[in-house]
Amino acid sequence: MGPPSVDLLNDRFFKFVVGRHEKRYNVHADVFASLSVPLNTLINGPFIEATNKTTIWSDVDEETFDRLRQFAYCGDYNCAEPELTHKFTEIKQEASPPEIEGSHDNVYVPKLCPPPSNGFLWTLPYSIHDMSKDLESFESTVVNRVREFNNFRCSVEFNSRLAIIDAVGEWCEANGLCRFEKLVKQDEIEDGPCPNFRERFLCHVDLHIVADKYCIEELILLTTSKLACLLRMITIFPDMVTEIALLIRYVFKRTPVYDKMRELLIFFSAVIIEDVCDDPEFNNLLTDVPEFATGVLQKVAQHRILKG
Known part of the structure; x- marks a missing residue:
């Protein structure tokens, strides 16, 4: 529009x-x-x-x-700006952890993983955005879990962290959201922790709820596209898993069945389920919101075969 x-x-x-x-x-x-x-x-x-x-x-x-x-x-809207409170310095092999300016006793700080010389061994937390850029420089990979993702344009094997960028991108394409790509790329998305991630999530959700109430179809798709882009680029560290669980609970309480944003969150959760299933807030979500739990189980059964 x-x-x-x-x-x-x-x-x-x-x-x-x-x-x-x-x-x-x-x-x-x-x-x-x-x-x-x-x-x-x-x-x-x-x-x-x-x-x-x-x-x-x-x-x-x-x-x-x-x-x-x-x-x-x-035909577009501005998102909530990130409020970053950390400054990270690049870590080299055998180097000590980066110093953080100021006091952040209550904030979890993800480790920055230096790219190894002979492939990768990824563990949480790791920025999937940085990881995808690292992949461009290294051909061989070492992974501790391999999954096969079916029912898309091509079946590929991947590590659990790499899954998000490709899988959510495929979901957007399958749901006709790629035409909003130029709009969502205008938003600067940081992959570090920031104190207002909840605000950044909800700025899309609250507008989506209004769009759904008044059947503004283009805005329904745009808000979903922007949230998908944000979810693709975030770093999934422990505090973020809780934020994602709260986001899902908020959306399912305020949107109707078969809502497009619900479908996105079900799909996204199915992709990351192996990494978040031990989080207490996420476990409570699976118990409290049965339609969400059912949707995730269906997606896992349809699209993913876990190996080894």
Whole structure:
């Protein structure tokens, strides 16, 4: 979706009263009405909102509406920026761990793994983004687990960490999300830990919930694409597993069955299940949200055969 046409930018406005502080937004009525049939009905239909040219969205926060407004006018939206609190120095073989500026007693710091001279032996935590770049320089690999991933364009064998980049990319392609690739690449995605990862996850989820409620199909796909891109690039360290579990719980509580973002999280969890199944929060999730547990089991059975 691109910028609205000149015909939509007329002098007919509609007011949204948003959030608990009742912030008022005046927007071009035809721009928002063009997003979906439900929004067109809200703005132009036989309801009191259309008569008063005002609607109250108390269940939508201001940041989410700002992103919706960006999408309505520009076809894209800005994500929450990462707040990195660590500075890492490159580790060389036989070198001591990097020094961290400041005090971070309550933050888990992942180790940076130097590329070995004769292949790899990957263990958590390891940045899958860095690992994929390392692979470009080394042909041979040493892995402690090998899986076969079926039912995609080609069957490949891979280590569990490498699975995420390729598998999620295949999922996006299979679900028609590759056309958003240029948009999601504009977002700078860091692979280090940051204190606001929950905010970065939920900025996509909250906007997705609004898009789903008002059937804004393009935005449903865009929010799912951006979350998929973020999940592909994160470093899965122990604290992050808990964040992922909380994200899944949040999505399944607020989205309908067969929601596209649900499908993404089920697929992503099936890919990483062997690395997160010992996390207490993730185990509680499998018990508390049976539709999620069933979905993950089905994906594992359909797509993955564990070896050795």
